[in-house]
Amino acid sequence: MPKKPNIKKEALNKRKEKPHGIGEKVINILKILNLIEQDRHPTVKELAQICEVSERSIYRYLYILNQVVPIVYDPKLGGYTFENPHALKSIPVEKEELAVILTLNDVLKKSAPSLSEKLMSLMEKINPVGKKPHGQIHHYLPNIQTELDIEKFNIISEAALERMQLMIKYHSINTNEVTERLIDPYGLIFHDGLWFVYAYCHLRQDTRTFAIDRIIEIKQMKTKFNIPEGFTLREKLKQSWFIWEAEPVEVKVKFSKDVAELIKRKPKWHHSEQRTENPDGTITLTFTVSGTDEIKWWLYSWIPHFEIIEPVTLKETMKEELKKALERIN
DNA sequence: AATGCTTTGACTACAGTGAT
DNA sequence: ATCACTGTAGTCAAAGCATT
Numbered sequence: 001m002p003k004k005p006n007i008k009k010e011a012l013n014k015r016k017e018k019p020h021g022i023g024e025k026v027i028n029i030l031k032i033l034n035l036i037e038q039d040r041h042p043t044v045k046e047l048a049q050i051c052e053v054s055e056r057s058i059y060r061y062l063y064i065l066n067q068v069v070p071i072v073y074d075p076k077l078g079g080y081t082f083e084n085p086h087a088l089k090s091i092p093v094e095k096e097e098l099a100v101i102l103t104l105n106d107v108l109k110k111s112a113p114s115l116s117e118k119l120m121s122l123m124e125k126i127n128p129v130g131k132k133p134h135g136q137i138h139h140y141l142p143n144i145q146t147e148l149d150i151e152k153f154n155i156i157s158e159a160a161l162e163r164m165q166l167m168i169k170y171h172s173i174n175t176n177e178v179t180e181r182l183i184d185p186y187g188l189i190f191h192d193g194l195w196f197v198y199a200y201c202h203l204r205q206d207t208r209t210f211a212i213d214r215i216i217e218i219k220q221m222k223t224k225f226n227i228p229e230g231f232t233l234r235e236k237l238k239q240s241w242f243i244w245e246a247e248p249v250e251v252k253v254k255f256s257k258d259v260a261e262l263i264k265r266k267p268k269w270h271h272s273e274q275r276t277e278n279p280d281g282t283i284t285l286t287f288t289v290s291g292t293d294e295i296k297w298w299l300y301s302w303i304p305h306f307e308i309i310e311p312v313t314l315k316e317t318m319k320e321e322l323k324k325a326l327e328r329i330n
Numbered sequence: 331a332a333t334g335c336t337t338t339g340a341c342t343a344c345a346g347t348g349a350t
Numbered sequence: 351a352t353c354a355c356t357g358t359a360g361t362c363a364a365a366g367c368a369t370t
Contacts, residue, residue: 025337044357056339057337073357265369
């Protein structure tokens with residue numbers, strides 16, 4: 001014989017005061033959802049009091065809620081939480097869009113692992129329980145797998161974001177000198193497998209690019225800095241061949257017919273490029289770049305298929321360097 | 331108003347945990 | 351091992367709710 005439940009008078013009176021239809025149920029479930037979302041990690045007892053229903057009903061509400069958003073009881077917190085903290089903030093994302101994020105993550109993993117972690121946590125926020133791509137399809141192959149000093153990188157990133165000045169001890173490769181400088185970090189640049197910080201240097205009273213791996217010591221200052229009105233790093237860097245700054249120079253180079261097709265594979269090798277396809281099959285390119293060092297390295301990769309027309313100084317330098325190289329080979 | 335459906339509280343059972 | 355305690359879930363009849 002099953003025992004008959006005996007609903008107490010008190011409970012019956014309460015029911016009469018407050019009807020228990022679907023509407024009331026929905027309101028209670030939303031109340032619970034709201035409390036969990038606010039990280040109040042409520043207990044069943046508390047919820048029963050708040051909703052003015054029995055604990056058994058709360059378990060039933062939680063069961064329903066669990067169909068929509070996974071909810072778990074956390075013994076440490078002593079109450080209920082979302083299984084995934086960002087569960088409700090989920091945005092519908094296409095597989096292709098996720099694949100793009102994975103590609104970007106591939107780039108970051110190989111250049112700035114600490115940023116990769118941030119991207120992944122962002123992805124978790126965007127798409128906590130949604131579909132995941134089967135795997136990565138686009139791959140980024142840098143020429144160097146970077147070993148980055150994450151601590152230094154993070155200090156500089158934060159300083160650049162917050163516009164806080166930095167005091168650095170820098171070991172220059174060119175001069176082989178160690179100097180201490182106050183800098184205003186404008187931004188970070190990833191180039192050729194290495195990270196650089198572009199900054200205003202108070203020692204030189206001018207902007208400079210510092211390789212992060214050459215920074216020996218770094219300390220964040222309590223002073224803020226301002227970036228000149230209208231300054232953007234992207235615009236500034238456009239003038240360089242890669243990243244280094246110097247006086248603008250016009251460089252005119254003629255490439256032989258042998259490599260004309262290779263040259264034509266890129267519509268432009270630098271944003272300042274002017275291209276002339278000559279009747280004899282050769283191609284003349286004219287660039288305006290800041291400094292000739294970086295473009296010189298690029299030109300060496302085209303040996304022996306080019307001829308420098310301007311400037312004469314670059315032509316002379318390369319002649320000297322190639323002469324030395326020949327001597328070494330012999 | 332009659333009917334079927336939904337919601338509810340009480341009771342119960344059971345698994346897991348921690349103290350003894 | 352035993353016990354107390356807690357969290358969870360199945361079940362039932364009562365009562366309200368929705369629909370016709």
